Amino acid sequence: MANADNDASGVGRRDVLLGAASVTALSVTGAASAAPPKTPNADMKMATITTKDGTQIFYKDWGTGQPIVFHHGWPLSADDWDNQMLFFLSKGYRVIAHDRRGHGRSTQTATGNEMDTYAADVIELAKHLDLKNAIHVGHSTGGGEVAHYVARAEKGRVAKAVLVGAVPPIMVKSEKNPGGTPIEVFDGFRAALAANRAQLYIDIPTGPFYGFNRPGAKISQGVIDNWWRQGMIGGAKAHYDCIKAFSETDFTEDLKKIDVPVLVMHGEDDQIVPIADSAPLSAKLLKKGTLKTYPGLPHGMCTTHADVINADLLAFFKS
Template identity: 75%
Template sequence: MPTITTQDGTTIYYKDWGKGQPIVFSHGWPLSGDDWDNQMLFFLAQGFRVIAHDRRGHGRSTQTWTGNEMDTYADDLAALTAALDLSDAIHVGHSTGGGEVARYLGRHGSKRVAKAVLIGAVPPIMVKTAANPGGLPIDVFDGIRAGVAGNRAEFYRDITLPFYGYNRPGTKISEGIRQHWWLQGMMGGIKAHYDCVKAFSETDFTEDLKKIDVPTLVMHGDDDQIVPIGASALLSAELVKGAQLKVYPGLPHGMCATHPEVINPDLLAFIKG
C-alpha cells in the first residue's frame, strides 16, 4: 500500500491516481479516503490527478494514540504534499477535513495550492463559547464522546441517519451508503476517534480562514444536521477573502455521497473557472 511516514513515526496511507493537476481530498470524521469514491472516479475521468489520504487514526493509517489534533493533522497533510511534490493543487475538505485544509493553509501557506474547497466544513468553530454564541453546546460533543466510548458500533450505525438526512420524512434511504460509512468508521482507532471530537468541535479556525489567499469555494447544505450552516459556512465565507458561497437547499451533511450528480459538476466548474 502507498504510505508515507511522518516525523513521529505515524504511517499515513494514501491513494494517488491519474495524471494532471492534483486534487487532494481530506475526509470527515471518523471516515477514510474511501468516502471520496464518487468524487475521485469523476475527476479521474476528467483528466485530473486525484489523491486521498486516511487521516492518522483513521482508515488504514496508524491507529495513533497521540497527535490527534488539528496542528498535527495539518502537518501530516503538509508532509504528504511534500512527499508527492505537489504544486498547483486543489485542496477539498469535507467536515473535519475542511478544518484540516484551513489549518494546513493557515499553518503552511499556499505555495503548493491553487484553490481550496470547504464542504460541510467545521470552521470557524463548532462549539458554543462567549465569542461564538451561535455554536453547539459542549453537551452535544460530550454525547458524541459517550457514544464512541460506550458502544461505538451502534453509535456509528445510528449517526448515519442524520448524517445523510435519512431521518427526514419521505427520504429514500440507501442502506449501502449507511453500511459504507459504518465500515469506514470501524476501520479506525477508537482512541483517535475519541480525541478527534475535541479537534473538530473546539478548534478555532478563525485566524486560519483569514490567512487563506487562494480562490475558495464554501459549499454547504442548509439541512446539515451535523454541522449547522449558520455557525459554519455562513461565517467562514465572510472570513475568507473573496470566498464564494454556494448553499444547497434541503441537502444533508453527507451530500457528496447522496447527491454527487449535483456536487461534482459544481466542483468542476469552480476548479476550471
C-alpha cells in the same frame, strides 16, 4: 453405489462441466466487453508515508494532471471520496486522498490527534508527492484540516480550496460563539463512542448524517453500511480525541490568512454542522471566499447528491 455422473468426492461431473462452461462464458464476455483502462497501473498508486513521529499515513494517488487532494470527515477514510475520485480522474485530474492519522488504514495513533498535527501530516504528504498548484477539498472535519493546512502551506503548493459542510470557523458554543453547538452534544458523542462505538456508527449515518431521518428520504443501506465499515476500521482512541479537534478548534485566524480562492459549499439541512454558525461566517472571513448553499441537502451531500456537487466543483476548478 455412487451415481455414474459423480466422482469419488461426491461432486457431479455434470456440475464440474457446467461450472467450467460458465467460467469460460464469463471470461469470453468479460474479454469482449471490458474496455482498456484509461490510466496505466503506474498512475494508480496506493501507498503510505511515515511521518516524523513514526506514524504511517495511507494514501491513494491516481492519474496525472492538476492534483486534487480530498480530506475526509470524522470518523471516515479516503474511501468516502470514491465517487469524486472516479469522476475527477475521468476528467483528467490527478486525484489524491489520504486516511487521516488514527483513521482508515493509517496508524491507530494514541497521540497527535489534533489539528496542528493533522495539518503537519498533510504538509509532509504534499512534500513527499511534490504537489504544486493543488486544489484541496475538505468535508466536515476535513474542511477544518484544509483550512489549517492551506494557511500553513508552502508558497506554490495550493491553487484553490473547497470547504464542504465544513466545521470552521468553530463549532462549540461559547461567549465568543453564542450560536454554536453546546459542549454537551459533543460530550454525548464521546460517551456514546466509549460505550458502544459500533452502535454509534450505525446511528449517525442511519439518521442525521445523510438526512435519512427526514420524511420521504431515499435511504440506502449500502451507504449506511459503508459509513460503518469506514468508521470501524479506524482507532477508537483517535476517533475519541478527534471529537475535540473538530468541535473546539478555532479556525478564524486560518481563514483570514488564506489568500487563494475558496469555495464554501453547505447543505441548508445539514444536521451535523448547522449552516447558520459555519459556512456564511467562514465565507466572510476568507479574502477570496465564495458561498454556495443547497436548499434541503444534508451533511453527506457529496454522497447523496454527488452529481450536483461534482458539477459545481468542476465549474469552480475550471474558473
